[in-house]
Amino acid sequence: MPRIFGREPALWLGLVAIVVKAAAAFGLDVTPDQQALINALAAALVGAVVAFMVHDGAAAAILGLVQAAIALAVGYGLDWSADRQAVVMSLVAAAVAMWTRTQVTAPVPAPAQLPPLPASRQ
Template sequence: MSAVKVFGREPAAWLSLVAVAVKLAAAFGLDVTADQQATINAVAAAVMGVLIAALVHDGIGAALIGFAQAALALAVGFGLDWSAERQAVVLAAATVVVGMWDRTQVTAPVPAPPARLVVGNRDI
Protein backbone atom coordinates (compact mmCIF):
# COMPACT_ATOMS: atom_id res chain seq x y z
CA MET A 1 0.00 0.00 0.00
CA SER A 2 1.50 3.33 -1.00
CA ALA A 3 1.82 6.35 1.28
CA VAL A 4 -0.45 8.30 -1.06
CA LYS A 5 -3.30 5.84 -0.46
CA VAL A 6 -2.74 5.90 3.30
CA PHE A 7 -2.64 9.69 3.65
CA GLY A 8 -4.81 10.58 0.68
CA ARG A 9 -6.05 14.11 0.89
CA GLU A 10 -6.57 14.06 4.66
CA PRO A 11 -3.30 14.85 6.48
CA ALA A 12 -5.25 17.01 8.95
CA ALA A 13 -7.42 14.03 9.88
CA TRP A 14 -4.31 11.94 10.58
CA LEU A 15 -2.87 14.72 12.75
CA SER A 16 -6.16 14.93 14.63
CA LEU A 17 -5.98 11.19 15.20
CA VAL A 18 -2.48 11.53 16.69
CA ALA A 19 -3.62 14.39 18.94
CA VAL A 20 -6.62 12.42 20.20
CA ALA A 21 -4.50 9.30 20.72
CA VAL A 22 -2.03 11.28 22.86
CA LYS A 23 -4.85 12.79 24.91
CA LEU A 24 -6.46 9.38 25.32
CA ALA A 25 -3.18 7.85 26.44
CA ALA A 26 -2.68 10.67 28.94
CA ALA A 27 -6.21 10.23 30.25
CA PHE A 28 -5.57 6.55 30.87
CA GLY A 29 -2.22 6.77 32.61
CA LEU A 30 0.53 7.99 30.26
CA ASP A 31 2.50 10.44 32.37
CA VAL A 32 2.93 13.45 30.07
CA THR A 33 2.38 17.13 30.76
CA ALA A 34 0.29 19.42 28.59
CA ASP A 35 3.53 20.92 27.20
CA GLN A 36 4.82 17.46 26.31
CA GLN A 37 1.52 16.63 24.59
CA ALA A 38 1.79 19.84 22.56
CA THR A 39 5.36 18.99 21.61
CA ILE A 40 4.40 15.46 20.55
CA ASN A 41 1.70 16.96 18.33
CA ALA A 42 4.21 19.46 16.88
CA VAL A 43 6.56 16.61 15.99
CA ALA A 44 3.67 14.69 14.41
CA ALA A 45 2.90 17.78 12.31
CA ALA A 46 6.57 18.03 11.30
CA VAL A 47 6.64 14.35 10.31
CA MET A 48 3.48 14.86 8.26
CA GLY A 49 5.14 17.87 6.60
CA VAL A 50 8.14 15.75 5.62
CA LEU A 51 5.89 12.99 4.26
CA ILE A 52 3.79 15.42 2.24
CA ALA A 53 6.89 17.18 0.88
CA ALA A 54 8.35 13.82 -0.13
CA LEU A 55 5.11 12.74 -1.81
CA VAL A 56 4.79 15.92 -3.87
CA HIS A 57 8.55 16.22 -4.45
CA ASP A 58 8.61 19.84 -3.37
CA GLY A 59 10.32 21.61 -0.50
CA ILE A 60 11.56 18.54 1.31
CA GLY A 61 14.62 20.44 2.59
CA ALA A 62 12.49 22.97 4.45
CA ALA A 63 10.31 20.18 5.82
CA LEU A 64 13.38 18.31 7.10
CA ILE A 65 14.68 21.42 8.88
CA GLY A 66 11.24 21.92 10.46
CA PHE A 67 11.30 18.29 11.57
CA ALA A 68 14.76 18.75 13.12
CA GLN A 69 13.49 21.78 15.06
CA ALA A 70 10.42 19.90 16.25
CA ALA A 71 12.46 16.84 17.24
CA LEU A 72 14.86 18.99 19.26
CA ALA A 73 11.89 20.70 20.96
CA LEU A 74 10.49 17.26 21.79
CA ALA A 75 13.82 16.15 23.27
CA VAL A 76 14.04 19.31 25.38
CA GLY A 77 10.40 18.88 26.42
CA PHE A 78 11.24 15.40 27.70
CA GLY A 79 14.28 16.51 29.67
CA LEU A 80 17.24 17.01 27.32
CA ASP A 81 19.39 19.50 29.22
CA TRP A 82 21.15 21.44 26.46
CA SER A 83 21.97 25.14 26.54
CA ALA A 84 20.43 27.45 23.97
CA GLU A 85 23.87 27.76 22.35
CA ARG A 86 24.22 23.97 21.94
CA GLN A 87 20.72 23.74 20.48
CA ALA A 88 21.52 26.55 18.04
CA VAL A 89 24.72 24.81 16.90
CA VAL A 90 22.89 21.52 16.33
CA LEU A 91 20.12 23.23 14.35
CA ALA A 92 22.71 25.20 12.34
CA ALA A 93 24.52 21.94 11.52
CA ALA A 94 21.22 20.33 10.48
CA THR A 95 20.48 23.32 8.24
CA VAL A 96 23.90 23.11 6.58
CA VAL A 97 23.61 19.35 6.03
CA VAL A 98 20.14 19.71 4.50
CA GLY A 99 21.38 22.65 2.41
CA MET A 100 24.32 20.62 1.09
CA TRP A 101 21.97 17.76 0.18
CA ASP A 102 19.43 20.17 -1.31
CA ARG A 103 22.14 21.64 -3.53
CA THR A 104 22.57 18.25 -5.22
CA GLN A 105 18.82 18.03 -5.91
CA VAL A 106 18.26 21.41 -7.56
CA THR A 107 18.69 22.06 -11.27
CA ALA A 108 19.12 25.55 -12.65
CA PRO A 109 16.12 26.64 -14.76
CA VAL A 110 18.43 27.90 -17.56
CA PRO A 111 21.58 26.30 -18.94
CA ALA A 112 25.00 27.71 -18.09
CA PRO A 113 26.41 30.10 -20.68
CA PRO A 114 28.94 28.58 -23.08
CA ALA A 115 32.59 28.88 -22.11
CA ARG A 116 34.51 31.72 -23.77
CA LEU A 117 38.19 31.98 -24.48
CA VAL A 118 39.47 35.53 -24.01
CA VAL A 119 42.94 36.47 -25.19
CA GLY A 120 43.94 40.02 -24.45
CA ASN A 121 40.80 42.07 -25.06
CA ARG A 122 39.30 39.77 -27.69
CA ASP A 123 36.96 36.79 -27.55
CA ILE A 124 38.16 33.84 -29.58
Protein backbone atom coordinates in the same frame (compact mmCIF):
# COMPACT_ATOMS: atom_id res chain seq x y z
CA MET B 1 -3.61 16.83 -1.90
CA PRO B 2 -1.20 13.92 -1.50
CA ARG B 3 -2.30 11.03 0.67
CA ILE B 4 -0.36 9.04 3.24
CA PHE B 5 -1.45 5.39 3.28
CA GLY B 6 -4.64 6.43 1.46
CA ARG B 7 -5.62 9.15 3.95
CA GLU B 8 -5.20 12.91 3.99
CA PRO B 9 -2.40 14.20 6.25
CA ALA B 10 -4.85 16.17 8.41
CA LEU B 11 -6.64 12.94 9.33
CA TRP B 12 -3.36 11.39 10.54
CA LEU B 13 -2.60 14.46 12.64
CA GLY B 14 -6.08 14.32 14.15
CA LEU B 15 -5.58 10.66 14.99
CA VAL B 16 -2.24 11.40 16.71
CA ALA B 17 -3.82 14.17 18.78
CA ILE B 18 -6.71 11.95 19.84
CA VAL B 19 -4.45 9.00 20.69
CA VAL B 20 -2.23 11.22 22.85
CA LYS B 21 -5.26 12.66 24.67
CA ALA B 22 -6.80 9.23 25.15
CA ALA B 23 -3.52 7.82 26.45
CA ALA B 24 -3.28 10.70 28.92
CA ALA B 25 -6.85 10.07 30.04
CA PHE B 26 -6.02 6.42 30.71
CA GLY B 27 -2.87 6.95 32.69
CA LEU B 28 -0.03 8.12 30.45
CA ASP B 29 1.78 10.73 32.50
CA VAL B 30 2.12 13.66 30.08
CA THR B 31 1.56 17.32 30.76
CA PRO B 32 -0.43 19.55 28.41
CA ASP B 33 2.88 21.08 27.28
CA GLN B 34 4.28 17.65 26.45
CA GLN B 35 1.10 16.79 24.54
CA ALA B 36 1.54 19.97 22.51
CA LEU B 37 5.16 19.04 21.78
CA ILE B 38 4.14 15.56 20.63
CA ASN B 39 1.55 17.07 18.31
CA ALA B 40 4.09 19.61 17.00
CA LEU B 41 6.53 16.81 16.22
CA ALA B 42 3.77 14.85 14.46
CA ALA B 43 2.86 17.91 12.39
CA ALA B 44 6.49 18.46 11.43
CA LEU B 45 6.86 14.79 10.47
CA VAL B 46 3.73 14.85 8.31
CA GLY B 47 4.93 18.11 6.76
CA ALA B 48 8.24 16.50 5.85
CA VAL B 49 6.50 13.46 4.35
CA VAL B 50 4.21 15.65 2.25
CA ALA B 51 7.16 17.81 1.14
CA PHE B 52 8.99 14.70 -0.09
CA MET B 53 5.89 13.41 -1.81
CA VAL B 54 5.30 16.63 -3.77
CA HIS B 55 9.03 17.35 -4.23
CA ASP B 56 8.72 20.88 -2.88
CA GLY B 57 10.22 22.47 0.18
CA ALA B 58 11.86 19.33 1.54
CA ALA B 59 14.77 21.25 3.07
CA ALA B 60 12.51 23.50 5.11
CA ALA B 61 10.41 20.52 6.17
CA ILE B 62 13.48 18.63 7.37
CA LEU B 63 14.71 21.60 9.39
CA GLY B 64 11.25 22.02 10.92
CA LEU B 65 11.14 18.34 11.81
CA VAL B 66 14.53 18.45 13.54
CA GLN B 67 13.58 21.63 15.39
CA ALA B 68 10.34 20.02 16.59
CA ALA B 69 12.22 16.88 17.66
CA ILE B 70 14.68 18.94 19.69
CA ALA B 71 11.82 20.86 21.30
CA LEU B 72 10.13 17.59 22.22
CA ALA B 73 13.34 16.17 23.67
CA VAL B 74 13.95 19.32 25.73
CA GLY B 75 10.31 19.20 26.86
CA TYR B 76 10.93 15.69 28.15
CA GLY B 77 14.04 16.67 30.06
CA LEU B 78 16.96 16.76 27.63
CA ASP B 79 19.39 19.17 29.26
CA TRP B 80 20.74 21.09 26.26
CA SER B 81 21.55 24.76 26.41
CA ALA B 82 20.30 27.10 23.70
CA ASP B 83 23.86 27.21 22.37
CA ARG B 84 24.02 23.44 21.99
CA GLN B 85 20.63 23.39 20.29
CA ALA B 86 21.82 26.08 17.87
CA VAL B 87 24.96 24.10 17.06
CA VAL B 88 22.91 20.98 16.28
CA MET B 89 20.49 22.99 14.12
CA SER B 90 23.46 24.55 12.28
CA LEU B 91 24.92 21.10 11.63
CA VAL B 92 21.60 19.85 10.30
CA ALA B 93 21.18 22.97 8.14
CA ALA B 94 24.64 22.45 6.66
CA ALA B 95 23.92 18.79 5.93
CA VAL B 96 20.58 19.67 4.31
CA ALA B 97 22.29 22.37 2.23
CA MET B 98 24.90 19.86 1.05
CA TRP B 99 22.13 17.45 0.02
CA THR B 100 20.00 20.18 -1.57
CA ARG B 101 22.92 21.33 -3.72
CA THR B 102 22.95 17.94 -5.45
CA GLN B 103 19.21 18.08 -6.12
CA VAL B 104 18.88 21.56 -7.65
CA THR B 105 19.32 22.31 -11.32
CA ALA B 106 19.08 25.59 -13.17
CA PRO B 107 15.63 26.24 -14.67
CA VAL B 108 17.21 27.30 -17.99
CA PRO B 109 20.36 26.08 -19.70
CA ALA B 110 23.52 28.15 -19.47
CA PRO B 111 24.06 30.50 -22.43
CA ALA B 112 26.07 29.00 -25.28
CA GLN B 113 29.64 30.17 -25.65
CA LEU B 114 30.45 31.69 -29.03
CA PRO B 115 33.65 30.49 -30.66
CA PRO B 116 36.46 33.05 -30.74
CA LEU B 117 36.72 35.20 -33.85
CA PRO B 118 39.46 34.27 -36.31
CA ALA B 119 42.51 36.54 -36.13
CA SER B 120 41.74 37.98 -39.58
CA ARG B 121 38.30 39.28 -38.46
CA GLN B 122 39.44 41.12 -35.31
